[in-house]
């Protein structure tokens with residue numbers, strides 16, 4: 001099993017005092033990851049997966065929780081609820097076969113949006129990709145997803161048309177190794 005990247009664990013306190021922890025996903029998080037995906041609104045799930053899926057297949061769930069933290073990184077945001085942890089967001093990247101670029105995706109539970117969680121998660125994900133020596137972070141975003149387009153512009157991503165697909169835009173951030 002690859003070593004757990006403990007340096008990517010970050011504790012936050014939201015403006016209303018709610019504690020949230022950002023941390024790399026583990027195989028043991030399969031249940032909360034599935035619950036998170038099921039809890040997303042149809043619109044958020046569609047924006048994230050560009051598909052009408054309602055939940056992750058066992059194979060997708062395995063791929064998304066059993067990762068090597070090198071060619072794939074996933075950071076989840078969790079908050080305590082009674083004696084459990086509830087997952088409220090996830091951001092991930094997968095390294096492109098060219099070894100220089102990575103493709104990212106992010107989603108925050110509908111009821112937890114606009115509290116700065118995606119901003120914190122993306123900043124940590126970008127720092128991890130930079131430290132890994134990657135050169136560019138790229139994401140395909142539906143042209144109708146104005147919230148996400150606005151969000152990534154604010155993080156410094158550049159947007160460009162996707163040739164032959166007017167439904168999507170490509171967001172790209174040049175990562176300068178630290």
Ligand SMILES: CC(C)(COP(=O)(O)OP(=O)(O)OC[C@H]1O[C@@H](n2cnc3c(N)ncnc32)[C@H](O)[C@@H]1OP(=O)(O)O)[C@@H](O)C(=O)NCCC(=O)NCCS
Nearest residue numbers: 015044047048105106107108113114115116117118119148
């Ligand atoms: C797009 C998305 C990831 C943004 O997540 P989010 O957690 O709401 O993002 P943030 O809270 O960090 O930032 C959003 C806004 O909240 C504001 N905000 C930041 N901190 C805040 C705080 N403490 N209190 C209130 N608002 C805050 C930000 O300023 C930002 O506003 P602005 O866009 O006007 O500048 C989220 O809407 C989402 O998951 N959408 C569905 C899935 C999706 O579209 N994924 C993209 C496919 S890759």
